Amino acid sequence: MGKKYGNIEPPAYLLDKVIARIDREERLLALKRRVFAFFVAIAGLIPALVYAFGSARSMFVESGFSEYSSLIFSDTSVVLSYWQSFFLTLLETFPIMETAIFLGAIFILLQLLKLTAKDIKIINNMRTVNNQYGS
Amino acid sequence: MDLNKFFQSKTFSIITWSVAGLILVLLVFSAGMSAGFKKASFSYKWGENYYRNFAGPAPKFPGNMPGHDEFMGAHGIIGQIIKIDGSTLVIKDRENTEKTVVIKEGVSVLRRLREDIKLTDLKVDDFIVVIGEPDSEGQIEAKLVRILPSPEQGLMPPPNNDNNAQF
Numbered sequence: 594m595g596k597k598y599g600n601i602e603p604p605a606y607l608l609d610k611v612i613a614r615i616d617r618e619e620r621l622l623a624l625k626r627r628v629f630a631f632f633v634a635i636a637g638l639i640p641a642l643v644y645a646f647g648s649a650r651s652m653f654v655e656s657g658f659s660e661y662s663s664l665i666f667s668d669t670s671v672v673l674s675y676w677q678s679f680f681l682t683l684l685e686t687f688p689i690m691e692t693a694i695f696l697g698a699i700f701i702l703l704q705l706l707k708l709t710a711k712d713i714k715i716i717n718n719m720r721t722v723n724n725q726y727g728s
Numbered sequence: 729m730d731l732n733k734f735f736q737s738k739t740f741s742i743i744t745w746s747v748a749g750l751i752l753v754l755l756v757f758s759a760g761m762s763a764g765f766k767k768a769s770f771s772y773k774w775g776e777n778y779y780r781n782f783a784g785p786a787p788k789f790p791g792n793m794p795g796h797d798e799f800m801g802a803h804g805i806i807g808q809i810i811k812i813d814g815s816t817l818v819i820k821d822r823e824n825t826e827k828t829v830v831i832k833e834g835v836s837v838l839r840r841l842r843e844d845i846k847l848t849d850l851k852v853d854d855f856i857v858v859i860g861e862p863d864s865e866g867q868i869e870a871k872l873v874r875i876l877p878s879p880e881q882g883l884m885p886p887p888n889n890d891n892n893a894q895f
Contacts, residue, residue, distance in 0.1 A: 655822070657806040660857050660876065668872055671837045675871040678859050682804035689761070693754040700747045707735040707744075714732045 617719060624716050631709040638702050645695040652688035661686060800825065802862040806876070809854045815847060816867075819856065828867040829858050836860075840875040855879065 653659050661682050664672050672679045734740055807821035817829040831838070831847050838845045850856070855878050860870040 657801075657804070657822070657857070660806055661804060661859070664857065664859065664872065664874065668837070668839060668874060671839075671872045672859075675859060678803050678861055678871055682801065682859050684757075685801040685803060689754050689758045693751050693758070696747050696751045696754070700744060700751065703740070703744045703747070707740065710732040710735045 614723075617723065621716060621719050621723075624712050624719075628709055628712045628716065631705050631712070635702065635705050635709070638698060638705065642695070642698045642702060645691070645698050649688060649691040649695045652691045656686040656688055658683065658686040658688065800827075802868070804857070804859045805829065805868060806857045807855070809850060809852050809856060812850060812852060817850065817856075817870075819858065829860065829873070830863070830867050830869050831873065832869060836870040836873060838873045845875070850875070 661679070664679070805819050805821050805827050807819040807827075809817050810820050810826065811818035815831045815833070817831065818826055819829055820826050833847075838847065838850070840849070850873075855876045857872075857874050857876055858868060858870050859872045860868040863869050
């Protein structure tokens, strides 16, 4: 048996192919870890987003912003006549920081979703390439 | 629908950068408010201490003056009427801060539900929302006064009764 296959030389490109495959697998592993980290971050961000939304919502009510803004619908003509006072009232009662925090959480979530989708696509492409060319 | 395509699309970029732009605007606005507050606070304290610094102690009004920790809304108030004196209303807001609202005939519009009302229709304990302009005497000249359902009816958070009223 040993004598029968003893003279077979491995192809010259085998080493490069093995190295390339190892490189692909390492990149795939790194991408999978990144996607996992993104999923964890998204899972952590969603409760924070809900909390930020609740906080902003309650501040809109507590500051009186919602009552003032409802005057647009109940007293449209008067509000339009005195729009400067009305606008300044809205600015005075607008919960800036709570809204900024909520929007910041949304921005981070959107960016995370974008990066996750991009990485998942790369992972799928790499898997397809691996399946096509085998080991 | 290919999510990845959507996330790489121009629409998604516009949405995310609009959100980022909005955050930036809010932060700049907040910074402006903060700078304005510092200036107003300094001016207020400078005025408050003027006599003490330059002409000896001045008689001091008892109680805490509002405005030390935060801005007061100058263009509107939501609260309960605690006093009606002619065309002047004293309103206690949710922070238990009392503000004076001046009703001017021919300028101020008073409304309840869908009908216009008169000053005489307003009663002590009514909950109102006022939009107006601050005058030089620290009062609000009302442009619009609308009677609201009372907090017990659930359409407005009740006033904060933890603190004593500020004058």
